[in-house]
Amino acid sequence: MSDPGSQPDVPPEAWAGVHRGPLREGEWVRLVDSKGRRHNFCLEAGKRFFSNRGHLEHDELIGREEGFTVTSSGGGEYLVFRPLLSEFVVSMPRGAAVVYPKDSAQIIAMADVFPGAHVVEAGVGSGALTCSLLRAVGPHGRVLSFERREEFAEVARRNVTQFFGTKDDHGHPAWELRLGDLAEELPASGERCDRLILDMLAPWECLEAAASALLPGGILCAYVATTTQLSRTVESIRVHGGFTEPQAWESLVRDWHVEGLAVRPGHAMIGHTAFLVTARRMAPGQRPPMKRRRPAPGAYGPDYTGPRPPGVPVELPEE
Numbered sequence: 001m002s003d004p005g006s007q008p009d010v011p012p013e014a015w016a017g018v019h020r021g022p023l024r025e026g027e028w029v030r031l032v033d034s035k036g037r038r039h040n041f042c043l044e045a046g047k048r049f050f051s052n053r054g055h056l057e058h059d060e061l062i063g064r065e066e067g068f069t070v071t072s073s074g075g076g077e078y079l080v081f082r083p084l085l086s087e088f089v090v091s092m093p094r095g096a097a098v099v100y101p102k103d104s105a106q107i108i109a110m111a112d113v114f115p116g117a118h119v120v121e122a123g124v125g126s127g128a129l130t131c132s133l134l135r136a137v138g139p140h141g142r143v144l145s146f147e148r149r150e151e152f153a154e155v156a157r158r159n160v161t162q163f164f165g166t167k168d169d170h171g172h173p174a175w176e177l178r179l180g181d182l183a184e185e186l187p188a189s190g191e192r193c194d195r196l197i198l199d200m201l202a203p204w205e206c207l208e209a210a211a212s213a214l215l216p217g218g219i220l221c222a223y224v225a226t227t228t229q230l231s232r233t234v235e236s237i238r239v240h241g242g243f244t245e246p247q248a249w250e251s252l253v254r255d256w257h258v259e260g261l262a263v264r265p266g267h268a269m270i271g272h273t274a275f276l277v278t279a280r281r282m283a284p285g286q287r288p289p290m291k292r293r294r295p296a297p298g299a300y301g302p303d304y305t306g307p308r309p310p311g312v313p314v315e316l317p318e319e
């Protein structure tokens, strides 16, 4: 990891993936037409952007301050801005499914990812969450990302470098990407962290590794798509015993249509992305207090086959 202070040519906002000033060659722009259709492309001198309304010369955009309207050869009007992080991650090339901005925001807030934090994450997938983590920890933090599939790691490397890279393409100083399985590689690395984020099919397989790396008081955060994964993750954290009682939730975001007297919820909505689980790491040898409340009747009955928290016997079916 390079020392951010040793790169005086890099403006501070570059570590947020933000560029100021006139649009430059090599930067990405986002064009939005009158119907809300979006087009993202990289500016190259001498190139043309083609749409169903004719074409535009990239040279017409290079050198202008973002936030203008441009007209194509066929009369189409386009709004021109640099993409925001939330826009970039949903339009960038994907290997694996990405963490959507509404969930990245929840992860940053509820896993308390702070400037200067040391964060470990797996898997890196397409690098969407990585971008939010890097922005939150800043140049003096650390994000160590594990990915076990080389082709996904490559996609993530390109996406993250594209967002944070400057003209020298040196990437973000807080980021390190390692190829391998977190469950094996993290304990071997001896790395310790404040926050550990798992976005993968089987986070429970990484619990031991997470517990060994997380500092006391640190936060484990898992992002899982299905209820079966949610159940197994939560129960496995309870069974481990070295974490506080897990919190589980999901977030739903609904757009609103606001126009004169027509003020109502939007018709379309993303119904489901994933569930989030957080728990705090206890100090070595410490356990959270036993739950006083008895489980709901039938919760751990004979049909329940998942991990069984300590002190929860198999309930016998009623006669």
Ligand SMILES: C[S@@+](CC[C@H](N)C(=O)[O-])C[C@H]1O[C@@H](n2cnc3c(N)ncnc32)[C@H](O)[C@@H]1O
Binding pocket: 096, 097, 098, 099, 122, 123, 124, 125, 126, 127, 128, 129, 130, 146, 147, 148, 149, 152, 180, 181, 182, 183, 199, 200, 201, 202, 206
């Ligand atoms: C849904 S994707 C992650 C998406 C990513 N968070 C993003 O926002 O772009 C899940 C990734 O986890 C990787 N993976 C699964 N288990 C892993 C493990 N134990 N260690 C490292 N990577 C793992 C998979 O290869 C896959 O690329």
